[in-house]
Amino acid sequence: MAVVFERPKSLLDVPTHFCPGCGHGIVHRLVCEVLDEMGIIGDTIGVVPVGCSVMSYNYFGCDVIEAPHGRAPAVATGAKRVNPDKIVFTYQGDGDLAAIGTAETVHVGTRGENIVIIFINNTTYGMTGGQMAPTTLPGQVTQTTPYGRNTDTAGYPIRVCEMMSTLSGVALAQRVAIDSVPHIREAKKAIRKAFDNQVAKRGLSIVEVLSTCPTNWGLSPDKSMEFVREKMIPYYPLGVYKDKAAEEEAAK
Amino acid sequence: MKGNEALAEAAIRCGCKCFFGYPITPQTELSAYMAKRMEKSGGVFLQAESEIAAINMVLGAASTGVRAMTSSSSPGVSLKAEGISYMAGSDLPAVIINVQRGGPGLGSIQPAQSDYFQATKAMGHGDFHIMVYAPCSVQEMVDTVTLAFDKADQYRTPVMILADGLLGQMMEPVTFPEPKTDLPDKSDWAACGHENKREHHIINSLFLDAPLLEAKVLERFERYKAIEENETDAEVYMCDGAELVITAYGASARVAKSAVTKARNEGIKVGLFRPKTLWPFPVNELKEATKDAKNILDVEMSMGQMIYDVKLATECKIPTTFFGRTGGVIPTPAEVYDEIKKITGGAK
């Protein structure tokens, strides 16, 4: 019988620690499919942060560096600058990228570091048990916003792609989701575009993936997908916020 | 050449491929020199958005197996503490330079030695040490840079050069070593892309399994033991028959040396013990140098930090007094000389 679906070679054959219904598994798979398709796993250096995705170093088949909390973009900068011919990507959650690591994120954008950022937005700190993240929606209940996020005291969620798209060094800022098959296919295309940009030395590419955290949301996996669709996407509209390659193509 | 510039040139010559820094007085000339020279030498210079980013860029570059460096001054080094801890926990070699200034807080920008505790005892959270060198002249800074990179690679540990504003700003004649070409091979651990030729390498400091982390730390402490046994160094000046031994490092040792020379010329039996490594502290060397001593005078540009290591090393068997200036004030040879006279009662 012909094999029509298998594990990407870049994704190692080990059990993950992710909860049932967690979006990380899907996004890991998409990244690894792209690495396989491009045949670059041997030339790739991954940088993983603090948070649920820290142990991704056990799952990605490339060389991987663990970064301190929020510092993955800086670590990736160091690795890429001394290895300009290698492919370097970071894989970061919302607390890591948009709270403790905001400065690092903004500055790899403004410098146009030729790296890829895969940004998982699931509106919460998963690893520590579901506290308010910079992306937690107004009114959303978390461990540290037990009465719902009050924007008067806890401020508003950050729309990362919109912010990053204002920076001249950013080549791609695109928001995708994994709540449906069409969205997942779109997500993969965006990730591919990001890595293609790096090969073409276009600058920083950030792909924001709206993902799930069933455990901390207290929802079943399928209800979590509904949450992405009904609550998150309206606040975080999907789409391309910046795409230098497409702009150049259109200008021709 | 200025001390700061000499540090930079020495680093380039010993194969440092990248420098990541953030402006802060009094180490700025080091960054400026790197900006001018690093790219021309085929390396990378980058002014980071923060001290924190700079140390993490070092972490990233060092992870791929290249020689990497950053420099700062006291307040900036505090910000780097996180990254240094992670590097120690990931067994990453790198060189970090602290051109100390007065503190705490923003403090002053004048030379000080008040980061001794931080450098030798608590350069970040967790169970670890970093090697700390304390040069006292521009030439010795150059020599120490070479040593620091070699030892960082040999023991896979961050190494700090603890200088101060005086050493960084002063100019003295200096000769540089020939550029180093035979750098150590790190392909057995570096994360630089496996090219499908080996298993993937992971650089990490996270070990959720407590016994596994304990084993990692124990292995690291075996290396620390080897460092303590093999890497201590000190200058012993006129300690033969000295009834009073002054302990001082870096800039304050130079001040003390002037005072010791003057006192010796007047027949006062005084010597100087200058640790060149602060961690590991040269315990045996100090014991030997103080075997005839009736008193020890510890001189620092702080309120007294190294003095605890001096007392530990001598097991508090020799009465030890302290003289220091702090906040960026540099003691004068005359002040130290007066202390010598106070303790010894002058020439007999």
Next chain:
Amino acid sequence: MTTEIILAGFGGQGILFTGKILAYCGLMAGKELSWLPSYGPEMRGGTANCSVCISDDPIGSPLVANPDILIAMNGPSFNKFIDAVKPGGLVLADSSIVDEDCKRDDITYIAMPATNIASENDMNGSANMILMGRMLVESDLFDMDTVRKAMEKCIPPKRANLIDVNMKAVEIGASSK
């Protein structure tokens, strides 16, 4: 034998540069030497000073507390350091700027209007070199050949025209004795 020198004045008067020339003279003459500047906000138009040590033996503290030679190019610097000069020491002040009188009689004190001399000779900004020239003949520290060699080392090739300008100022200072 060790000679300890303090040079002090406003930022922009060439204090640090003068010190650097003296340090390089030491290098050219095969001596031990050190040069230590004040740094920080002083560089932004405030007061600047530097310590230079020239010695036959390795130098201990590079920070000069009691100089053998003081060149003071403004009033605050003169007041700050005059009492620290060793008995028997040499003090030169730019009397175009320094109004203070020298009350010490245990030192050699030379007040010369270096800034005015510089303008008279169409050499604005060379008062530092004029004072250094006078200091060198008074102290017999280095000869003119050594000074020229030091200048050649200190001044980058693209500004080599400054070597002759500076040397002329040094000689004006030297011949004013």
